[in-house]
Amino acid sequence: MSIFLAQLLTGLAYGMLYFMIAAGLTIILGVMNVVNLAHGTLFMLGAYIVFTFISDELNFWIALLISVLLTAVLGIILEKLLIKHVYGKELEQVLLTFGLSFIIADVVKWIWGTEMQTLPVPALLDASLSIGEMVFPLYRLFVVFIGCLLALLLWYLESKTRIGAIIRAGVDDRAMVGALGINVGLVFTGVFAFGAALAGLSGALGGPLIGMYTGMDNEILVTSLIVVVIGGLGSWKGSFISAILVGVIETFGKVWFPSLSMLIVFLIMMVVLIIRPQGLFGREVA
Amino acid sequence: MKKIFIYTVLLILLVLAMPLVLSDFGINLATEIYIMSIFAMSLGLIMGYAGMVSLGHAGFFGIGAYTVAVIGQYVSNSYLLLLISVVISGLTALITGVVFIRTSKFYFLMITLAFGQLLYVLFWQLKPWTGGADGMSVSAILNLGFGEILSPNAFYYVMGVAFIIAYILLRLFVESPAGKITKGIMENEARMSALGYNVRVYKLLAYTLSGALAGFAGSLYSYFNVFVSPDLSSWTFSGQVMVMVIIGGVGTLFGPAIGASVFICLQNFISTYTERWPMIMGAILVILVLIGKGGIIHWLRYFKDIIFLRKQTDEGAPQNQVKKEEVVN
Amino acid sequence: TSVKDGSNESKSSSGTLKIGFILSQTGTFAPLSEGIINGFKLYLEKHDGMLGGKKVEIKVEDDEANPQVALRKYRQLIHSEKVDILVGPISSSVVYALRDEVEKDKIVLIDANAAGDDLSWSKKSDYVYRISFSNWQNGSSAAKYLANNVGKTAVVLAPDYPAGKEVLRAFKDAFEAAGGKVVKELYPKLNTNDFAPYLQQASAENPDLIYAFFTGSDGIRFVTQYKEFGLKGQIPLAGTLEFGDELITQPAGEAAEGIITGINYSPYLDNELNKQFVQAYEEKYGKLPNIFSVQGYDSAAIIDKAVTEAGSANSEDLIKVLKGISFDSPRGPITIDPATNNPIQNFYIAKNKLKDGGIVPEVIETVENVTMPETSPFE
Amino acid sequence: MSLLKVENISKSFKTLQVLYNVSLEVKPGERHVIIGPNGAGKTTLFNCITNLLPIDSGSIYLDGKEISKLSPHHLVHLGMSRTFQKNNLFGDLTVEENLHLALVAKKSYRYNIFSPLASRSDIKKETNRILDQWEISSRRHIKVKNLSYGEQRLLEVLLAMASNPKILLLDEPTSGMSPAETAQTSEMIQKLPRSIALVVIEHDMEVVFAIADRITVLHHGEVILSGSPEEVRNNEMVKEIYFGGGAKQHA
Amino acid sequence: MLELQDVHSYYGTSYILQGVTFSVSEGKCVALLGRNGAGKTTTIHTIAGLHKSKRGSIRFKDKQLQSLSPHQISHLGIGLVPQGRRIFSSLTVKENLTMSARKRKANDGRINWGLEKIYELFPVLKEREKNLGTQLSGGQQQMLAIGRALMTNPEFLLMDEPSEGLAPVIIDQVGDIIIKLKETGLSILMVEQNIALACKVADEILIMNKGKIVWNGTPDGLMKNEEIQHKYLGV
Numbered sequence A: 001m002s003i004f005l006a007q008l009l010t011g012l013a014y015g016m017l018y019f020m021i022a023a024g025l026t027i028i029l030g031v032m033n034v035v036n037l038a039h040g041t042l043f044m045l046g047a048y049i050v051f052t053f054i055s056d057e058l059n060f061w062i063a064l065l066i067s068v069l070l071t072a073v074l075g076i077i078l079e080k081l082l083i084k085h086v087y088g089k090e091l092e093q094v095l096l097t098f099g100l101s102f103i104i105a106d107v108v109k110w111i112w113g114t115e116m117q118t119l120p121v122p123a124l125l126d127a128s129l130s131i132g133e134m135v136f137p138l139y140r141l142f143v144v145f146i147g148c149l150l151a152l153l154l155w156y157l158e159s160k161t162r163i164g165a166i167i168r169a170g171v172d173d174r175a176m177v178g179a180l181g182i183n184v185g186l187v188f189t190g191v192f193a194f195g196a197a198l199a200g201l202s203g204a205l206g207g208p209l210i211g212m213y214t215g216m217d218n219e220i221l222v223t224s225l226i227v228v229v230i231g232g233l234g235s236w237k238g239s240f241i242s243a244i245l246v247g248v249i250e251t252f253g254k255v256w257f258p259s260l261s262m263l264i265v266f267l268i269m270m271v272v273l274i275i276r277p278q279g280l281f282g283r284e285v286a
Numbered sequence B: 001m002k003k004i005f006i007y008t009v010l011l012i013l014l015v016l017a018m019p020l021v022l023s024d025f026g027i028n029l030a031t032e033i034y035i036m037s038i039f040a041m042s043l044g045l046i047m048g049y050a051g052m053v054s055l056g057h058a059g060f061f062g063i064g065a066y067t068v069a070v071i072g073q074y075v076s077n078s079y080l081l082l083l084i085s086v087v088i089s090g091l092t093a094l095i096t097g098v099v100f101i102r103t104s105k106f107y108f109l110m111i112t113l114a115f116g117q118l119l120y121v122l123f124w125q126l127k128p129w130t131g132g133a134d135g136m137s138v139s140a141i142l143n144l145g146f147g148e149i150l151s152p153n154a155f156y157y158v159m160g161v162a163f164i165i166a167y168i169l170l171r172l173f174v175e176s177p178a179g180k181i182t183k184g185i186m187e188n189e190a191r192m193s194a195l196g197y198n199v200r201v202y203k204l205l206a207y208t209l210s211g212a213l214a215g216f217a218g219s220l221y222s223y224f225n226v227f228v229s230p231d232l233s234s235w236t237f238s239g240q241v242m243v244m245v246i247i248g249g250v251g252t253l254f255g256p257a258i259g260a261s262v263f264i265c266l267q268n269f270i271s272t273y274t275e276r277w278p279m280i281m282g283a284i285l286v287i288l289v290l291i292g293k294g295g296i297i298h299w300l301r302y303f304k305d306i307i308f309l310r311k312q313t314d315e316g317a318p319q320n321q322v323k324k325e326e327v328v329n
Numbered sequence C: 001t002s003v004k005d006g007s008n009e010s011k012s013s014s015g016t017l018k019i020g021f022i023l024s025q026t027g028t029f030a031p032l033s034e035g036i037i038n039g040f041k042l043y044l045e046k047h048d049g050m051l052g053g054k055k056v057e058i059k060v061e062d063d064e065a066n067p068q069v070a071l072r073k074y075r076q077l078i079h080s081e082k083v084d085i086l087v088g089p090i091s092s093s094v095v096y097a098l099r100d101e102v103e104k105d106k107i108v109l110i111d112a113n114a115a116g117d118d119l120s121w122s123k124k125s126d127y128v129y130r131i132s133f134s135n136w137q138n139g140s141s142a143a144k145y146l147a148n149n150v151g152k153t154a155v156v157l158a159p160d161y162p163a164g165k166e167v168l169r170a171f172k173d174a175f176e177a178a179g180g181k182v183v184k185e186l187y188p189k190l191n192t193n194d195f196a197p198y199l200q201q202a203s204a205e206n207p208d209l210i211y212a213f214f215t216g217s218d219g220i221r222f223v224t225q226y227k228e229f230g231l232k233g234q235i236p237l238a239g240t241l242e243f244g245d246e247l248i249t250q251p252a253g254e255a256a257e258g259i260i261t262g263i264n265y266s267p268y269l270d271n272e273l274n275k276q277f278v279q280a281y282e283e284k285y286g287k288l289p290n291i292f293s294v295q296g297y298d299s300a301a302i303i304d305k306a307v308t309e310a311g312s313a314n315s316e317d318l319i320k321v322l323k324g325i326s327f328d329s330p331r332g333p334i335t336i337d338p339a340t341n342n343p344i345q346n347f348y349i350a351k352n353k354l355k356d357g358g359i360v361p362e363v364i365e366t367v368e369n370v371t372m373p374e375t376s377p378f379e
Numbered sequence D: 001m002s003l004l005k006v007e008n009i010s011k012s013f014k015t016l017q018v019l020y021n022v023s024l025e026v027k028p029g030e031r032h033v034i035i036g037p038n039g040a041g042k043t044t045l046f047n048c049i050t051n052l053l054p055i056d057s058g059s060i061y062l063d064g065k066e067i068s069k070l071s072p073h074h075l076v077h078l079g080m081s082r083t084f085q086k087n088n089l090f091g092d093l094t095v096e097e098n099l100h101l102a103l104v105a106k107k108s109y110r111y112n113i114f115s116p117l118a119s120r121s122d123i124k125k126e127t128n129r130i131l132d133q134w135e136i137s138s139r140r141h142i143k144v145k146n147l148s149y150g151e152q153r154l155l156e157v158l159l160a161m162a163s164n165p166k167i168l169l170l171d172e173p174t175s176g177m178s179p180a181e182t183a184q185t186s187e188m189i190q191k192l193p194r195s196i197a198l199v200v201i202e203h204d205m206e207v208v209f210a211i212a213d214r215i216t217v218l219h220h221g222e223v224i225l226s227g228s229p230e231e232v233r234n235n236e237m238v239k240e241i242y243f244g245g246g247a248k249q250h251a
Numbered sequence E: 001m002l003e004l005q006d007v008h009s010y011y012g013t014s015y016i017l018q019g020v021t022f023s024v025s026e027g028k029c030v031a032l033l034g035r036n037g038a039g040k041t042t043t044i045h046t047i048a049g050l051h052k053s054k055r056g057s058i059r060f061k062d063k064q065l066q067s068l069s070p071h072q073i074s075h076l077g078i079g080l081v082p083q084g085r086r087i088f089s090s091l092t093v094k095e096n097l098t099m100s101a102r103k104r105k106a107n108d109g110r111i112n113w114g115l116e117k118i119y120e121l122f123p124v125l126k127e128r129e130k131n132l133g134t135q136l137s138g139g140q141q142q143m144l145a146i147g148r149a150l151m152t153n154p155e156f157l158l159m160d161e162p163s164e165g166l167a168p169v170i171i172d173q174v175g176d177i178i179i180k181l182k183e184t185g186l187s188i189l190m191v192e193q194n195i196a197l198a199c200k201v202a203d204e205i206l207i208m209n210k211g212k213i214v215w216n217g218t219p220d221g222l223m224k225n226e227e228i229q230h231k232y233l234g235v
């Protein structure tokens, strides 16, 4: 029983990590309709930035803040310079962001080398909790907490501000939104930067768990794409549920169907899409 | 019809002329490019003419390749083996397509990604048959009735011919009623349905053709490379072909082939000269998007148009009349 | 004659030796490739850029760890660059793909890393010589020591891919031969981010020890999570040489302390050649060498020796001397076993100790001249 | 015997019931106009008949055959065709290509994957006939998305007619047309051969009374009246809920 | 208030507006009539900044509009009810209304349009508040489009065929609404196909043909001039 609970908790914590990783992508993809294949790379960058600033004797938290800011700024630059030319052109987005991910990943390799790294768990949270006979790292509980906080923030932005509606409208008919007096360009830049910052944030927080190594960006990207799709495009709530679902099922899958462990997330996605072609919470396509 | 004829003749000339200027390695590379072009054209078909963007197309490529590798141990007739590959990959496309085409756009992209991954893992885990992650050597030897094909030059011509045949078949399909209808469905599915078309049949048809052709490319590749491994079905490979199609030009037949050539050459040569090749490759992609007219092929057309238009004005272009009328109806 | 238009004839007569590398410079194997190149270049530098009395020119290609790409790069190196000798790949699937081709083209391939067992057994080739180590060697070296000194029951873990399976079967074979018992085998997928469910299962078995083989970032995560989930200090952890290598112990830090490993190299090995090597390496690259740097270094060494002995870079001459060739390496004496084309080398049972904030594998025992069986014991 | 028979169909979206037991009969060749205030359920009725929306209850017969479960494309082959209230065209294709697509639907070679469509002379001929008849030959190579709104409306109708239907459902064919085009379209509709039955949703009263043999009035999803134009014109309730004071313009 | 002076617009090489000149003064409603494809929508789009003119001047309250982007033009107080409604399909009715809502800046005693006021005007929108915008019937969408434009509290309203798809009784209502809006001081440029409606609400009528204004006058003048009606409107 206790091992079951332990694994449930493990799955939950892992799911929350997934949610954090996917959140930025959900927003950019689901709301702005931009396929950002550089998401995983921004995640990686976020982790490396923290790595750098921690080595400069800075506190983890300050380094984290710097990382979020820098990725946001990068987001702004990318949007203003490049992404804004490809709104509504999905295939061009694919090419552009794919190219960007190549470039950024190589820059990362250039600056930080090819060696694998990890981020230390911040001292404050470097402890393990004993729950009954099992041990659970405090930092993972912290990740769960941050995940919930993030969900709360997104909920607030969506239901208490008009920003969500404006972006969706902007995707439907950009010119019309402009004609109603909204500076769509500015809004989109902001949202893209927000998404990039979330990637940076999750990289910083995920660094101690996942570590950094060349080629990690692709794995992160695929995982987050899957989470977003299972949840349904345009619905961060969907991503939230699907992340937890994937985290828990994957954890139990590792135990119960060890031979399927390579496939399990893909299978979940396939099954969900076969039953619900628009994802769990996606809007039905007419 | 005339267009098909002219293009075919041009292609034949191209295939014949290339060996005159290429080195050994160049011949090898060109052979590979022909195969990849077939593969890219197969994906280009569903992307550009049916609006289905797949990230699992390497799955079919892998099926074709593994069919030659595995069944080739027992079947030696190359024609039969190629046929089996095409049938198996086509059937797989047909069966999975029934389920997949219920999803659209991004969901389709992701479900095909899962499909490709499924095959990847299958090839990876069926070690007794496929050699698992370590891959397997291909024992089958291509023999089309005039002796075993072993020399690079022979391979070159065979693949060149295969490429031309694939092109002609695709061209015929695209111009055919079914092809035009498929394109209409891509534009506006609901209206095509209201006009009386069974849209699912056409989507499935295109998907099946495309899968079969990808399988065909895969089986050729197997003969050519004499080694297969699960990487042939990996999503990164699917992603690469997708990039080939996009940089070449979606919505055209020949674009993906050009994309394949450019991509393979770039990938190969840049990485030879610098370790920083991902950066340069990335920059090229970004630049292509920014200055691109939707694919390299459109640049070619653009240049062609310039020449062509000049000719027309010389002859006192009849087109201008239409233009004038357009000004105000 | 120049090398560029060189044909077979130019190979032997020319004073230049062209060496082609097929490595994985992008993706997870990047640091391994970098180590190999660094080691190779260091050797070259120490020998005035000459191997076997010939000026060396090197050409490095990235195979992206994909055999299909590797084959294209191979053709380029052979047909277009006309290299004389290949130094090769990181991953076993690539080495198997190249094996048939080098045999056909009669090109010598020095396997600088790929560890697949079959390369020494069913897929052994006269043209392929491994300079690194095989999965069999890696898995079996520490087993006897562990069974005799640490405990009789073990849970074993490795990634779900051929190398993982090969390492564990070698370990199991040797461990059970020494009276131990493997009570559970767990195979997480490659690139597992979260080992918690496996660690939970492993500890539920209450074994005397846990033996694991994980490379790269998997290894770092495994080691750190081992500590986070409270297993460290509860159940002894043992592992393959990877767990004693800088690549993992450095980022894993304190968590890697106490792991017992069977290593074939450590920068702290006490021999004269190693001391010189480490010093030179640190000077040139600003960091400690690791096993991969040594593999690169030794690739150069073996080519140097072979070309000198053969008196030419001609493949047929080379393969005559490569069988049974021996030389001194920073990891100790090396002999290429003519039965397997695999190096006979020393392994060291070591325990990771914390020293000045870093991890040092402290050698407990030396297992000399670890060979491989001539044919697969598993068939 | 009636050509189209709608029997007691109901339809609701979640909690919102839009059609209540709607029945309707159309005889061969009849011109049947449906009017009703905005949101009465007219378009929904069309969508139910063509099975773009599944009905909750009731049945629909075409030529005595139950069709409520048949897919939209199937219905076209049974001789029923429709237009949409919101233009629903192939914006990136030219006018000519749009017509081609509409014309091939009933050809036996629509599944042919080898012989080029362009070499089919029957399609060319029919396309030319339509373009000439509507005097839009000059627009044939223009992409549809670049046509003005009214021109697109016309094309919408032409596409539906291309399949040579027995019964044609037109959803506000003249909305967005200028009075000139409206008159022209109205005339065209009147001139359609009597072999085609028409069901037309229309808000322009001039058009309604010009073409209608029979008018059905829908209000809040219920048929409140179905009768001759005269009956409808003089019905007090219809005046109140639909014509309003503005009825004078078409008195 | 709004003044167009010799405006020329192109789509690519197609020459659409060929020197359009007219003005709308404060508090007035001007109706623009013309056949399909005459260039009416292009005129509206050119004013709203959705389409850039090649030549000519567009002034609104002494500001040049040509170089401004649509959102800046909107902030000057110009609202748009577009042709074909262009309701945001992924937004609910309520979101469609509130997403662009702006309070009136000047406190000049005019109506300050808000959600409540719109719902008062079109009660059916309140009933469908939670539905997606595109789930409304055609006519309801038209109401929504008008409501959406009003929510930005404009001083000047561009309406492109506001009566399209509306039932006669609603057209009457729209006519009344426009008159009411005018009374609140709003100026309106309206494109219409329904001549009766145009004549009912407009102070001045413009007729456009092939990208040029070919006639202007009062509603009465138009009603009397059958030749013009016939020639340019096909009545």
Ligand SMILES: Nc1ncnc2c1ncn2[C@@H]1O[C@H](COP(=O)(O)OP(=O)(O)OP(=O)(O)O)[C@@H](O)[C@H]1O
Residues within 6 Å of the ligand: D013, D016, D018, D036, D037, D038, D039, D040, D041, D042, D043, D044, D045, D085, E128, E131, E135, E136, E137, E138, E139, E140, E165, E167
């Ligand atoms: N998909 C849907 N989901 C929810 N409600 C819908 C949907 N489609 C239509 N409705 C509602 O059903 C009612 C009837 O709509 P319908 O489009 O049939 O009206 P109509 O009679 O065609 O009106 P109009 O003349 O304005 O076009 C409307 O109140 C509309 O809001």
Ligand SMILES: Nc1ncnc2c1ncn2[C@@H]1O[C@H](COP(=O)(O)OP(=O)(O)OP(=O)(O)O)[C@@H](O)[C@H]1O
Residues within 6 Å of the ligand: B328, B329, D145, D146, D147, D148, D149, D150, D151, D176, D178, E011, E012, E014, E016, E034, E035, E036, E037, E038, E039, E040, E041, E042, E043, E083
């Ligand atoms: N995006 C475009 N590209 C090219 N031509 C266009 C484009 N939009 C409109 N046109 C052309 O410009 C001309 C004027 O169009 P506009 O939409 O202004 O007409 P309109 O007077 O509003 O007609 P309607 O009453 O049908 O709405 C038409 O001939 C149309 O084909």
Ligand SMILES: [Mg+2]
Residues within 6 Å of the ligand: D042, D043, D044, D085, E137, E138, E139
């Ligand atoms: Mg309607």
Ligand SMILES: [Mg+2]
Residues within 6 Å of the ligand: D148, D149, E040, E041, E042, E083, E160
């Ligand atoms: Mg218009």
